[in-house]
Amino acid sequence: MSPFRDDELFEVFKMETEVRLKNMEDGLLRLEKNTGDHDLAYALFREAHSEKGAARIAGIKPIEELSLAIEDHLEAVCEKQIELDDKGVELLFRCIDTIRSSAQALFSGEAIPEGWQEIRDEVNRRTPNLENETDKKPPAKQEKKKDPKGKVKPRQETPEESRQGREESQYPANDKVAGESPSEEGDERKTASTRRTFVRVRADYLSDLLDVVEELSVLRSRNRKEQETSNRANSSYSSLLDSRFRVLRDGFRALRLESLSELFQSFPRFVRDASVKLGKKANIEFSGEGIQMEREVVDALKDPLLHLINNALDHGIESPEKRMREGKSPTGRLWLDAHIAGNTLRLIFGDDGGGIDEGALLEKGRARKLDFNSVQGMSPVEVCMFSAGVSTAKEGAELSGRGVGLSAVRERLLELGGTIGFHSHSGMGCEFVMEIPYRMTAIESVVVQVGGVLIAFPAENVIRLSYVDQDDLVEMGKSSGVDVDGSMLPLLSLGDVFGFEHEVKERLSVVSLGGGGTRVAVRVDSFVGRESLVVRPFDARLGRLPMLAGHGVLDDGRVVLMAEPEALLAHKSISRPLERQSRKTLEKVEELQATVLIVEDSITTRVLERNLISAAGYKVIEAGNGVEALRRLGSESVDCIVTDIQMPRMDGLELIQHIRADEKFKNLPVIVVSARGADEERKKGLDLGADAYIVKTDFEQGTLLDSIRRLI
Amino acid sequence: MTDRKASESWPLLAQRELDLRAEKVARKKESQPRFFHALRLKVGKQSVLLPFENMLQIHSPAPVTHIPGRMPPVLGLMNLRSVTVPVLDLAELCGFDPVPLHAKETKVVLFGPREQSTGFLVSAAESAPKVPHNTKEEKAQDEWKGFAPLLDAVVRFEGESLPLLNTKRLLEKTEELLGGKAV
Numbered sequence: 001m002s003p004f005r006d007d008e009l010f011e012v013f014k015m016e017t018e019v020r021l022k023n024m025e026d027g028l029l030r031l032e033k034n035t036g037d038h039d040l041a042y043a044l045f046r047e048a049h050s051e052k053g054a055a056r057i058a059g060i061k062p063i064e065e066l067s068l069a070i071e072d073h074l075e076a077v078c079e080k081q082i083e084l085d086d087k088g089v090e091l092l093f094r095c096i097d098t099i100r101s102s103a104q105a106l107f108s109g110e111a112i113p114e115g116w117q118e119i120r121d122e123v124n125r126r127t128p129n130l131e132n133e134t135d136k137k138p139p140a141k142q143e144k145k146k147d148p149k150g151k152v153k154p155r156q157e158t159p160e161e162s163r164q165g166r167e168e169s170q171y172p173a174n175d176k177v178a179g180e181s182p183s184e185e186g187d188e189r190k191t192a193s194t195r196r197t198f199v200r201v202r203a204d205y206l207s208d209l210l211d212v213v214e215e216l217s218v219l220r221s222r223n224r225k226e227q228e229t230s231n232r233a234n235s236s237y238s239s240l241l242d243s244r245f246r247v248l249r250d251g252f253r254a255l256r257l258e259s260l261s262e263l264f265q266s267f268p269r270f271v272r273d274a275s276v277k278l279g280k281k282a283n284i285e286f287s288g289e290g291i292q293m294e295r296e297v298v299d300a301l302k303d304p305l306l307h308l309i310n311n312a313l314d315h316g317i318e319s320p321e322k323r324m325r326e327g328k329s330p331t332g333r334l335w336l337d338a339h340i341a342g343n344t345l346r347l348i349f350g351d352d353g354g355g356i357d358e359g360a361l362l363e364k365g366r367a368r369k370l371d372f373n374s375v376q377g378m379s380p381v382e383v384c385m386f387s388a389g390v391s392t393a394k395e396g397a398e399l400s401g402r403g404v405g406l407s408a409v410r411e412r413l414l415e416l417g418g419t420i421g422f423h424s425h426s427g428m429g430c431e432f433v434m435e436i437p438y439r440m441t442a443i444e445s446v447v448v449q450v451g452g453v454l455i456a457f458p459a460e461n462v463i464r465l466s467y468v469d470q471d472d473l474v475e476m477g478k479s480s481g482v483d484v485d486g487s488m489l490p491l492l493s494l495g496d497v498f499g500f501e502h503e504v505k506e507r508l509s510v511v512s513l514g515g516g517g518t519r520v521a522v523r524v525d526s527f528v529g530r531e532s533l534v535v536r537p538f539d540a541r542l543g544r545l546p547m548l549a550g551h552g553v554l555d556d557g558r559v560v561l562m563a564e565p566e567a568l569l570a571h572k573s574i575s576r577p578l579e580r581q582s583r584k585t586l587e588k589v590e591e592l593q594a595t596v597l598i599v600e601d602s603i604t605t606r607v608l609e610r611n612l613i614s615a616a617g618y619k620v621i622e623a624g625n626g627v628e629a630l631r632r633l634g635s636e637s638v639d640c641i642v643t644d645i646q647m648p649r650m651d652g653l654e655l656i657q658h659i660r661a662d663e664k665f666k667n668l669p670v671i672v673v674s675a676r677g678a679d680e681e682r683k684k685g686l687d688l689g690a691d692a693y694i695v696k697t698d699f700e701q702g703t704l705l706d707s708i709r710r711l712i
Numbered sequence: 713m714t715d716r717k718a719s720e721s722w723p724l725l726a727q728r729e730l731d732l733r734a735e736k737v738a739r740k741k742e743s744q745p746r747f748f749h750a751l752r753l754k755v756g757k758q759s760v761l762l763p764f765e766n767m768l769q770i771h772s773p774a775p776v777t778h779i780p781g782r783m784p785p786v787l788g789l790m791n792l793r794s795v796t797v798p799v800l801d802l803a804e805l806c807g808f809d810p811v812p813l814h815a816k817e818t819k820v821v822l823f824g825p826r827e828q829s830t831g832f833l834v835s836a837a838e839s840a841p842k843v844p845h846n847t848k849e850e851k852a853q854d855e856w857k858g859f860a861p862l863l864d865a866v867v868r869f870e871g872e873s874l875p876l877l878n879t880k881r882l883l884e885k886t887e888e889l890l891g892g893k894a895v
Contacts, residue, residue, distance in 0.1 A: 211794040212794065214794045215793050215794035218791065218794070451778075452778075453777055453778050454777060498780040499780055499781065500778070500780070539797070539798055539828060539890065540828070541798070541828065541886075541887050541890040541891060542779065542782075542798065542890050542891070543891050545779065545780060545781070546780075546781075547780075548780070551777075551789060551796055553791045553794075553796060556775075557774050557775060557791050558775045558777065558791070559775070559776075559777035559788075559789040559790065559791050559796055560777070561777065561779075561780075561789075
């Protein structure tokens, strides 16, 4: 029988539990990569604590006790009584999974599955002072209890009192899981006003409504302009109307479109669990996750992508030992890049495993008497790859290998009107390229103007907007180059690319674009602003418009052409090879000979470091995290790395591990500049192979520059 | 006897049959509309008729965004009530001077199947007359040569001779021009 006495409590508990479990899972994934991060452990402890409280109020003992077990274990970690090891992480994941399955059973009106007590007891057995606790009465503990941040309780309590009586007031109310969890106050606001129920709505109705809202948006903008010119505007009323209208428009967009990040969010956990099961190590990285697509397309992509991830982990990624022997990082890399290309969403899924044995695959295909010419546009290897029953996997593969998966993946993509292809490099990995047509997508964009035409770039590809004097242009082969933040980038004239006439200006407006490890400076006439654009494909009668992905509409009704950064970055007029550069360029390059790569997620710190280092005469290039840094290392010559520790996607310690494991970079100087000054952090960084460790709090310009000079 | 009667009645029956057929044809003719609806548009200084079939809406022009690689009469893309459509200058398409985009009377006629519509920029939308079918004249007159590829007929209407555009050919030409083929 449901323990919920009223529907509202049920809905509130359900929503809170979903959010908390997601936060715990994400937090634990990050903690697993950096088990010494006690702040993160503490944030997780708080989530478990809140879940325990909610479960207690709702009267759900299994969830309460499982949450308590997580809380106790993390408390011991925070108090440094134990270190969180692989087994501990695994148990905590199992605990979270058990809470989830218990909650799901409860929400579906079913009985909570048996067996939760074993998980709880197993966690407790690994938690100091709880080793002997079972489902029966816990023994009294005699130590003084304090919260994991070190705050001693005012009076000594029995452990049971202490465990049961940890009140919210002991802990700062605004603590979050690494900045992702909403505050308690926020949760309360949300829960008080939201009843999560679902209705099915026809997608075309939503599309029509969205069209009307977009049209209203244009009318509002025109009306505002008219008011401004007739000087009748009531500014406070107008701005309120504007803000409410944006909420309405964004709300409608959210109804129709879903961000790819929603799709990707479950993959890190999936990769982690599957890797553990296979005795391998792997991470997955994303780009383009901010793209929003029609919900049904996003939903339909989940299964095919999970198939590909399974395959890559099972057959592509090698064991850590084998990877080490082959000079690779012990941790395999999977990546999922999304971008809009023409009227399709292009998804690239890749891994850095051993690649596909094409010879063996063809052999299998021949044995099955496949007709290699059966599918137009597909190579014989692709025909084998995507045919049912053809697999090179050895017997007993854990997750896949029955030769069904990839044919099902292709069928699913065909149903969506899409295509799939792949390329493999023996020993280097494999990439699958999927193209799925779309009807609308929303992209955060930077809008510029060229020859009176509005052009947008996806914001994630825009590195910098800057002004450059004509005199500062440098010859680079057939084209010009421009120095952007110490990096010499080829300059591409957007007017020339599209056949529009540039405005004549002394100072050029330049957009620096980046992607796939390359960068280019693009000349435009002016910057217009940043917009979240709903982008639609061009009318089919226009055919494929080179370098353009689709079109969007600004609030004032003007049509914007969405550029394809990947195509611009590969434009034929760009001269790249150094040997083709003029003497003037070579002199410039010599002046900026030593290149320092700054890896830092904080823009403020990055600017500070960049100004300091470039002022000292070094060429500076930048990356926002370890993943970006590795990409830049792969495409540019770097003499020294200055890196932060705490960063999203890949932190500094993992970056150092990757660098030191790579034969090409193992001697590259690495300087850590981190806010974390604890001796053990410093030791960890240096042990991993950092050449210097500078703490941000006592950061002095001289120290950093001295270290760079000493190491280069 | 019977045979004689039959032979006498045969012409009568045949006549009756013919009468019935004639009546049927006349009824059918009567049921057909004697008019067709058209939009009278001004392209440059010339008025033309465009049949109502496939006509969607008439708008004031919105800002136009040029399409790389496309030349006039393809003007570019226009957002008309949340639908972005390619727009062509109908005057240029018919061999006249371009229509001024920002003139007071300038309109965009949205035309074609809803899912793939086209805007035609015209100097003015004058009226929507009912045009009698029997007013179509021979089209091979020299003065309409400029319209030749798009001309369906010349209509004598309200004391004037007006070119009637052929919508099918107009859409075919549009497709050709949007695809980047030479005019």
